[in-house]
Amino acid sequence: MSGSKGCCIRLVFLTGLLSWQVTMAQPSTDNQKRYKTAVQLVRSGDYEKAKTELNLLIQRDGPLSPYAHYYYALAAFRQKNFPQAQAMLKQLQTRFSDWNKVDDAQYLLAAVSMEMGRLEDGVAALQSISDAKIRAEGIKLEQAFIGRITDLKRLKALNKEFPDDRAVGLALIDLLQQTATDKEDLELSDRLTNRFGVPNIASTRSTAPVSATPSASATSVPVRANRAKGYYNVALLFPFRLDEFDAEKRARTNQYVYDLYNGIKMAKTKLQEEGITVNLFAYDIENDANKTLELVNSPAFAQTDLMIGPLYVEPNRIASAYASQNSILLLNPIATNSDLVANQPMAFLAQPSLNQQAQQAAKQAASLIRSEVKVANDLSSRRVAIYFGTSRKDSLLALAYQTEMQRQNYQVVDFRKLSGTAQAMADAMLQQPGSTTRPVNSSQVAGATLGHIFFASSSDTDGQRLLDALSRKKINGPVMATSTAFDMYSDATATFTKRNLYLLYPDFIDVTREPVVTFQEQYVAKRNTIPSVFASQGYDMMLFFGRQLAKNGSSLRNRSMLRSDTDDYLLSGFDYTQTNDNQIVPIVKFTDGRLVKIE
Incomplete structure (x- = not known):
């Protein structure tokens, strides 16, 4: 735009x-x-x-x-x-x-x-x-x-012609702080500051999505300075696609972006109640590296304390480099690729990476699932079959889980992609690669007991088929599966109770908790619609990082404090004490008629 x-x-x-x-x-x-x-x-x-x-x-x-x-x-x-x-x-x-x-x-x-x-x-x-x-x-x-003016002489001339204009005065203060070296300019900056005060973004910037380029949205923003301030500036680098926006249309392909944004705005209000002022600056950033580079290099961007996004790889690479060079926090709200934060001390993932999910699932497998397996010896409990669906994310998670299992000396007796009907899945299980008839080990087929089965799928019809296939194959043992393999709204209760089923559920929200009920009521009252999980995620990430900025400053150097210490988050909270991707990975089990998180 x-x-x-x-x-x-x-x-x-x-x-x-x-x-x-x-x-x-x-x-x-x-x-x-x-x-x-x-x-x-x-x-x-x-x-x-x-x-x-x-x-x-x-x-x-x-x-x-x-x-x-x-x-x-x-x-x-x-x-x-x-x-x-x-x-x-x-x-x-x-x-x-x-x-x-x-x-x-x-x-x-x-x-x-x-x-x-x-x-x-x-x-x-x-x-x-x-x-x-x-x-x-x-x-x-x-x-x-x-705010676009970078010519100090021109800005001085404008100030001379309009000496009472506050916007011009604040812009001149900003530019002087960035470029002034001689005594005369520094004295001018002091005089203007005494008259107009320090530029306060909270009173001069809109929080609505405004532009894909800094020229359409940049205002007089002071350069990052080594002084305490009572506000934190958050840049939202999202693909708003304003040129396609229709307020009457709900089913947008990028609706999740607006849901994230609305959740973030509600967290801003909550933070303000806690005495933490957050200024939101929304930029319409698509998969355009040049626009991203232009934005981060603009003088108006220098005061940013936290960037959320961009959501595409190349713009995110540019933003990561800028964050590292300028000690600005960068948060990716939806990615699960740990490579995005590798060797990037200022970059964080709001979601647990696939590697983190695999590690946490493996811990639960060791401490919970194995204790439920009724076997004659420990050898059986340390056998695992790993299956996955057709998406790339499914195979990557399964591979990460296989790596973690092997690191812990588990025996991976089967590792393969499953698709199609329940019978097709059953026919494929425990077969030699390339074979539909020869089992891996005849003792592992009929009535086989495994320590557990791991299943990663992004298709909400695969979960039921996998459970049916295991029954047809008479393979026993608890199942650890991704929540996305099931339809939480349509699948019958029996689906979750007919065997020991644990769900790897990063987006789990316990709708019975008071903070969740309150948020949903407030969201419905404000937006006239039920909040999606993205709205809840936006709320949580802004609430957490807003509090961290207030406690820790923009550097977040105290790693031991990088965890959620209250229970008012809608999902399961955050923990960055060891890594820059969220270490909290909820695992849930159907208990007493509802899904309950395993502590």
Whole structure:
């Protein structure tokens, strides 16, 4: 999204021009129809046709003419034809100087002027606005453009022309702090600071998703300084895809992004209640390395304390390098690849990696599952069959589990991919590779007892088939499976009770706990929908890292404190005392009619 489009969006929804009622002499029916058609064309993006219709209204000089001027300028602005937009707005000012919506026109003129690089004209236009609400939006517009200036001489000149303008003053303080070395500049910074204070992002930045590039969203942000501050700045680098956004559409392919974002915003409110101020800055970052590089290298990004995202590999690599070089925390909210945090001391995974899941599952297998196996000797209890589904994640988790089992001297008697019907799975079990008839060991087929069976699958129909296949094969022993192998809403209770079944369940939420009930009630009241697991994850990760920033600072050097020490998280909490991926991996069992986490 371009800077101009971002301003234009705020403009349209700010002014509510689409619902204006003309209160002067009633225009003709033909003019009314033409006006409504033109406005709709502007809304739909057909700007040339809109301008044709609007031009006729402008020439007729009736009560709709000033509105037609405005929408003509808006259409030109959307087309990035800034000189044409400026000319129309100037004509509007000349012909209708007493128009009751002149402040809206001044706002648009300011945006046009700033897009043309005429910042002085833009600031002057904003200062002529008397409406308080539009003036407040004008301040945001001004900050967005002034924050781009890297030429100290120009910013000084702008400050000299508008000495009482706070946005200009704060931007100059920011740039002086970054670049000033001589005594005169340092003294100027002190004078401006005494007058305008230290730039406070909480009062100057919006928390709504604004742009894929820093130019459309960057404001006057102070450079990272070695001083205590009462707030922490969090950059959300998500694929919001604002150009495709439809507020009425719930089933978006990237709905999980908005759910994460909404959960993070609710955590921000919770943190504020605890006296921890977090400023959220949302950037629309797709799989574009160049835009990511442009963003992290912008002066406005220097004060960031925590980055969440990006979600794609190449942008994440750039963000990781920037985090390491500038001692800024980086959190990947959904990845399970431990390579993303390897040799990256400032990078963390909110989720346990596949390796971490395998290690924790192996610990539970040793301490819990083996104790339930009724066998004559310990040898049987140390035999394991490992199966996996068709996705790459399934095979990677199974491989990590195999590695961990072998490290602990377990005998892996079978390791293979299973798919298809329950009978097809049963036929494949305990067969020599490439064979459908010859068993690995005849003593392991009929009525075989294994220490346990491990099954990793991302298909929610595979779990039932696996259990059925084991029964057909008469293979006994507890089963450790990923929760994603089952449909938690549709599978019958008997599915979870007919044998010792343990579920590896990183996303487990106990809906009976009071914090979960409270969060869901608040979320439904605010969003009018039940929170997804992503909303809960967003809430938890922001709550945890916000508290850590307040306790530990942005460096998080005290590794022993990097664990959740309260029970008000919605999932199972966090533990980074040993690694930079979450060490907490819930394992649950169906007990007394519900899933219960094994402590």
